[in-house]
Amino acid sequence: MADVQPDEQPDEVATEEDAARPVNRRSKYVALLALVAGSGFTLLSSTQTWFSVHLTDVASHATTVGVAGSAAAPALTALALAGLALTAALAIAGPVFRIVLALLGVLLGVSVLISSGSALGDALRASSSAITAATGVAGDASVRKLVDAVDVQFWPWLAVVGGALIVLASAAVVVFSRLWPGSSRKYQTRFAGEDGRDASAVLGVSDAPETDDEEARAVAEDDTPAEPVVLDRDTAIDSWDELSRGDDPTR
DSSP, X not given: OOOOOOOOHHHHHHHHHHHHHHHHHHHHHHHHHHHHHHHHHHHHHXXXXXXXXXXXXXXXXXXXXEEEXXXXXXXXXXXXXXXXXXXXXXXXXXXXXXHHHHHHHHHHHHHHHHHHHHHHHTHHHHTHHHHHHHHOOOSHXXXXXXXXXXXXXXXXXXXXXXXXXXXXXXXXXXXXXXXXOOSOOTTOSOXXXXXXXXXXXHHTOOSSOOOOHHHHHHHHHOOOOOOOOOOOHHHHXXXXXXXXXXXXXXX
């Protein structure tokens, strides 16, 4: 009779899962690192000088005004801090909550892009509050008469890069978060398969011990109640002594 080869399909599935686990963990770390980097770039940019405004001779109070990112785009600091908090929440969130947080991350990144892009699109308007604080002149028309030229620094472009990183990393979380490793099954005695069956059904292992069919039918047909087993005093003492020594008295 030909030998029956055991089914090796569960072992193959387990091997594939073990091989994919480091890749999934790496994708999680890359996404979180990108979110931290994007939020950090945005926060760093908001503390630096974005524009150098050169004033005309009419403005006797100052010749050059430096405009910080927090003045040109006031919302950047709050958005950057929210991005860092969102990254920390993503690291411990469950599968469903990850999607919600990732969508919020996309909104945060878009907000960073809109805020920094608006400042770059109209540097003079973004600098008006700093010019008013330096010269005491208010009003859009009056401020524009004082400005001779505006030099754009590197830092607002760093905010744009940070916003783009936040958007891309959050979108990656939406797509790939289902592949991220979940909670460990090390201390779980049973777990469900993809089709809802527990592990014993998936692997073809039954929890109940195998019994002889004829013996089972005989026990089922026997309606005679079993007589209680009565132990005398000496036997009970001997059993306790064996238990104290670590022996099994039922052997």
